[in-house]
Amino acid sequence: MTEPILRLENVSYAYPDGPDAVKNLSVSIEKGERVAVLGRNGAGKSTFFLLCNGVLEPEAGKIFCAGKPVTRKKQDLLELRRRVGIVFQEAENQILAVTVEGEVSFGPLNLGLPLPEVERRTAQALTAMGLEGYAHRSPQYLSGGEKKRVTIADILAREPDVILLDEPTASLDPENVTRLEEILDRLTQVGIALLVSTHDVDFAARFARRGLVFNRGRLAKDASMEEIFADSALLEQAGLRKPWLWQAAEAACPGLPRYPLTMEQYRLWLHR
Amino acid sequence: MAHRHSHGSGMLMLDTLAAHSGLRNVSPGLKTGFCVLVLLLCVGASDTVVGIFVALSMVFFMVFLGKTPMCHIVRLLKIPLLFLCVSCLVILLEVVREPLGLWQLKVGSWWLCVTSESLHRAVTLFFQAMGAVCCLYALSSSTPMPQIIEVLRRCHVPALVIELMYLIYRYLFVLLEVQRQLTVAATARLGYVGLRRSVSTAGRVSGTLLASSFRRSRVCFDAMESRGYDGKLAFLSHAPRLRPTHLLAAAAYVLALLGLIFVRKGWLCP
Ligand SMILES: Nc1ncnc2c1ncn2[C@@H]1O[C@H](COP(=O)(O)OP(=O)(O)O)[C@@H](O)[C@H]1O
Ligand SMILES: [Mg+2]
Numbered sequence: 001m002t003e004p005i006l007r008l009e010n011v012s013y014a015y016p017d018g019p020d021a022v023k024n025l026s027v028s029i030e031k032g033e034r035v036a037v038l039g040r041n042g043a044g045k046s047t048f049f050l051l052c053n054g055v056l057e058p059e060a061g062k063i064f065c066a067g068k069p070v071t072r073k074k075q076d077l078l079e080l081r082r083r084v085g086i087v088f089q090e091a092e093n094q095i096l097a098v099t100v101e102g103e104v105s106f107g108p109l110n111l112g113l114p115l116p117e118v119e120r121r122t123a124q125a126l127t128a129m130g131l132e133g134y135a136h137r138s139p140q141y142l143s144g145g146e147k148k149r150v151t152i153a154d155i156l157a158r159e160p161d162v163i164l165l166d167e168p169t170a171s172l173d174p175e176n177v178t179r180l181e182e183i184l185d186r187l188t189q190v191g192i193a194l195l196v197s198t199h200d201v202d203f204a205a206r207f208a209r210r211g212l213v214f215n216r217g218r219l220a221k222d223a224s225m226e227e228i229f230a231d232s233a234l235l236e237q238a239g240l241r242k243p244w245l246w247q248a249a250e251a252a253c254p255g256l257p258r259y260p261l262t263m264e265q266y267r268l269w270l271h272r
Numbered sequence: 273m274a275h276r277h278s279h280g281s282g283m284l285m286l287d288t289l290a291a292h293s294g295l296r297n298v299s300p301g302l303k304t305g306f307c308v309l310v311l312l313l314c315v316g317a318s319d320t321v322v323g324i325f326v327a328l329s330m331v332f333f334m335v336f337l338g339k340t341p342m343c344h345i346v347r348l349l350k351i352p353l354l355f356l357c358v359s360c361l362v363i364l365l366e367v368v369r370e371p372l373g374l375w376q377l378k379v380g381s382w383w384l385c386v387t388s389e390s391l392h393r394a395v396t397l398f399f400q401a402m403g404a405v406c407c408l409y410a411l412s413s414s415t416p417m418p419q420i421i422e423v424l425r426r427c428h429v430p431a432l433v434i435e436l437m438y439l440i441y442r443y444l445f446v447l448l449e450v451q452r453q454l455t456v457a458a459t460a461r462l463g464y465v466g467l468r469r470s471v472s473t474a475g476r477v478s479g480t481l482l483a484s485s486f487r488r489s490r491v492c493f494d495a496m497e498s499r500g501y502d503g504k505l506a507f508l509s510h511a512p513r514l515r516p517t518h519l520l521a522a523a524a525y526v527l528a529l530l531g532l533i534f535v536r537k538g539w540l541c542p
Binding site: 050054055074081088094097098099103105106111118135138139154158 | 291441498
């Protein structure tokens with residue numbers, strides 16, 4: 001059996017002036033997985049992400065990166081940050097440089113790579129995000145969707161194994177959400193594991209097979225999306241609802257244990 | 273008002289102009305060196321004709337090579353022009369006990385006079401300064417700020433200063449956007465009706481801006497750390513290359529300017 005890329009074992013964290021933001025969390029992420037991270041505001045999703053990449057130091061518990069325990073040694077942290085990247089919720093908070101090319105090159109430059117390699121990765125990440133002509137543009141004149149793609153290119157240029165996206169759909173219009181879903185599909189194809197936190201259960205249902213439900217800092221459920229949406233008590237507790245497709249199918253034919261989550265499943269279900 | 277939305281004012285306007293300038297493909301090092309050299313010559317020469325020549329040629333460069341619309345140049349020049357007029361007026365007038373010179377006005381027991389020397393001094397200073405101002409505008413309306421910062425880096429300005437310049441420049445736009453949103457929100461709730469309320473609303477907007485900046489700085493630092501930042505801020509940058517034709521053109525202009533200065537100073541025919 002191969003080691004999971006990322007594993008958290010009984011991890012807890014509290015901000016200096018608050019109660020535990022993440023409590024006794026154990027979870028593991030396999031290579032190339034797609035996981036939705038669900039929960040209401042303040043449930044601890046962002047804190048979980050910051051712990052996964054070593055920006056926050058767990059107060060208790062351990063983090064394993066490809067089987068190796070991560071200590072607070074600089075070497076370990078840099079290795080963890082190379083393998084696990086976060087796309088922050090607000091692009092404005094992440095974008096640092098004054099040109100798109102400069103911005104995307106910041107990550108690989110921090111890896112201490114030689115310049116030609118930095119240039120190759122920057123160009124490749126820009127191409128992968130459909131930003132070929134944007135290298136010399138200033139970030140302040142980009143649209144919201146373009147900024148989001150720049151922040152994903154930022155992380156992609158570091159060639160990570162896992163990308164954590166913190167509420168990526170929150171500031172996007174429907175067209176850009178569709179575009180984001182295509183981008184996420186391509187990232188999965190090249191073998192990158194994706195964790196996406198969101199409130200948008202319809203998006204989550206399309207995106208993932210596995211879901212993590214957070215409630216007040218605790219991992220309330222780690223299961224398949226069908227199991228999560230079949231558990232009404234859990235959804236109520238965590239402030240979530242069932243996806244519209246699921247609700248529509250349930251209204252048409254109540255009493256079944258599970259219903260379709262994606263359009264494709266819905267079509268099959270109709271002709272069952 | 274119509275222009276406010278498309279170009280903003282001051283700094284923002286220069287930024288937009290630089291991004292679209294016809295001279296944006298000229299090496300920023302050359303532009304910076306050229307403008308600084310011409311500025312020094314113009315200030316050093318301290319001569320009306322040289323000042324006029326530099327001011328006009330810089331405006332010519334901006335309009336015909338930079339393709340910057342004349343109305344924007346006029347808008348940019350308005351503020352320094354006003355400032356210059358006031359300061360030159362002060363130099364133009366001399367306060368003396370006895371009437372003398374070209375023009376006099378009695379104020380109480382004193383006379384305000386314009387003498388030929390003071391007139392000469394004021395006019396020279398005015399055009400000298402205009403030339404210098406036009407040089408700086410020619411540089412900043414054709415060269416994006418990041419490229420100027422890169423030039424400074426190559427001139428061995430300390431890394432800390434360079435990194436601060438980058439971050440300040442970047443977050444200026446972020447803050448301006450937040451400030452704009454707060455102001456719109458306050459205006460929508462009639463926060464800017466009447467002077468007293470305007471002042472108190474502006475105060476509150478600034479306070480909120482400061483608080484949100486503090487909060488933001490923490491998240492920004494987290495984002496930097498998560499991308500492996502460990503004390504050194506480095507970005508890739510591709511500035512336009514130096515081209516021989518551009519270098520020759522700049523050299524030709526500087527020679528012509530030197531020639532003019534020599535003629536004006538009478539150094540050519542002893
Ligand atoms: N920088 C911070 N300082 C103090 N408390 C924080 C900070 N960030 C988040 N918290 C608190 O930690 C808890 C979890 O927040 P967060 O992880 O941001 O939740 P989510 O991303 O799910 O909305 C919340 O109660 C929040 O108030
Ligand atoms: Mg969050």
